[in-house]
Amino acid sequence: MNLILQPVMVDTGEEGEACLVFAEGWLVAVLVRLSDNHAGAEGFWFLEKGFGRLDCPDPPSFSDLECAQQWIREHLEIHRPPRWPGDQGHT
Amino acid sequence: MSAPSQSLAEHDRLIAKLESIGTLTLEERAAIKALPLRVRQIAEDTDIVRDGDTPTESCLLVEGFLCRYKMLPDGGRQILAIHTAGDIPDLQSLQLKVMDHSLGSLTPCKVAFISHAALHDITRAHPGVMALFWRDTLIDAAIFREWLTGVGRRSAHQRIAHLICEIHLRLKVVGLTDDDGFELPITQAELADALGLSTVHVNRVLQDLRRDGLIASRGKFLAVTDWRRLEQAGGFDPRYLHVR
Numbered sequence: 087m088n089l090i091l092q093p094v095m096v097d098t099g100e101e102g103e104a105c106l107v108f109a110e111g112w113l114v115a116v117l118v119r120l121s122d123n124h125a126g127a128e129g130f131w132f133l134e135k136g137f138g139r140l141d142c143p144d145p146p147s148f149s150d151l152e153c154a155q156q157w158i159r160e161h162l163e164i165h166r167p168p169r170w171p172g173d174q175g176h177t
Numbered sequence: 178m179s180a181p182s183q184s185l186a187e188h189d190r191l192i193a194k195l196e197s198i199g200t201l202t203l204e205e206r207a208a209i210k211a212l213p214l215r216v217r218q219i220a221e222d223t224d225i226v227r228d229g230d231t232p233t234e235s236c237l238l239v240e241g242f243l244c245r246y247k248m249l250p251d252g253g254r255q256i257l258a259i260h261t262a263g264d265i266p267d268l269q270s271l272q273l274k275v276m277d278h279s280l281g282s283l284t285p286c287k288v289a290f291i292s293h294a295a296l297h298d299i300t301r302a303h304p305g306v307m308a309l310f311w312r313d314t315l316i317d318a319a320i321f322r323e324w325l326t327g328v329g330r331r332s333a334h335q336r337i338a339h340l341i342c343e344i345h346l347r348l349k350v351v352g353l354t355d356d357d358g359f360e361l362p363i364t365q366a367e368l369a370d371a372l373g374l375s376t377v378h379v380n381r382v383l384q385d386l387r388r389d390g391l392i393a394s395r396g397k398f399l400a401v402t403d404w405r406r407l408e409q410a411g412g413f414d415p416r417y418l419h420v421r
Contacts, residue, residue, distance in 0.1 A: 120377065123380065123381070124380055132375075143373065144253055
């Protein structure tokens with residue numbers, strides 16, 4: 087699955103470094119880089135908002151963007167909706 | 178400054194709690210003082226009773242913090258209630274024989290177990306004590322209603338401010354607050370599990386509340402530095418706690 091990350095600034099009251107995550111052209115998540123305020127998790131990428139299948143009550147943080155993308159791919163593949171452009175439904 | 182009364186004997190802790198929500202006669206106080214207790218020290222993060230258990234005694238919290246919680250199949254935990262000294266969190270097992278949730282320690286705790294037989298005896302002999310246990314159970318339900326409202330409709334800021342107000346007041350009525358604050362040795366992950374938030378959001382909001390001058394932390398001591406604004410931030414109305 088092709089993921090595209092687009093850097094943005096998000097107003098969380100912290101430093102703001104973030105990225106939008108697109109899967110097959112659909113916005114699926116917003117990841118925010120945690121500031122030094124989060125002892126032990128500073129620099130981690132927090133799933134600030136997941137859409138659809140990525141919407142979870144206790145969103146995780148990832149040590150780097152590679153880990154974040156792997157988690158996103160795994161969760162999207164579990165129940166891939168048959169509505170994305172070019173999709174033929176479940177395979 | 179009035180020092181927190183950490184050293185109240187086990188029976189006095191229960192009496193202080195019941196007298197914060199009602200009145201006890203001399204006879205009723207004497208009957209409570211005569212309750213046989215089995216006192217234990219419990220380490221933090223220890224289960225006292227678990228979902229599905231059929232306990233034959235209930236647990237009076239003497240020192241520390243307990244929580245009631247439910248586990249989900251995916252390993253997630255929802256903390257349903259935080260309990261403070263003087264509470265009997267599993268009093269309901271006197272009537273509801275099978276636990277439908279678990280009770281565990283958030284911090285090291287001193288607890289005193291009271292047999293159901295002894296609780297049945299005192300409530301039969303002293304209807305006033307039974308009425309106060311019933312009143313306490315109804316207040317417990319009122320707190321649940323307030324928490325449900327918070328999880329469903331309050332923002333992260335409001336939920337955290339509201340919970341700090343609630344715990345502060347509940348500790349205050351049993352004499353466990355300093356003039357300006359209280360010991361709150363509860364982790365951000367535990368607050369997150371209680372409030373339906375992520376630890377990231379809990380951390381952000383606590384830092385906001387500190388920065389805005391509503392609270393201050395010194396180790397495990399949480400000082401409320403602007404009670405009026407904290408109440409406003411949480412939309413806190415203490416009526417649901419029904420303190421005297």
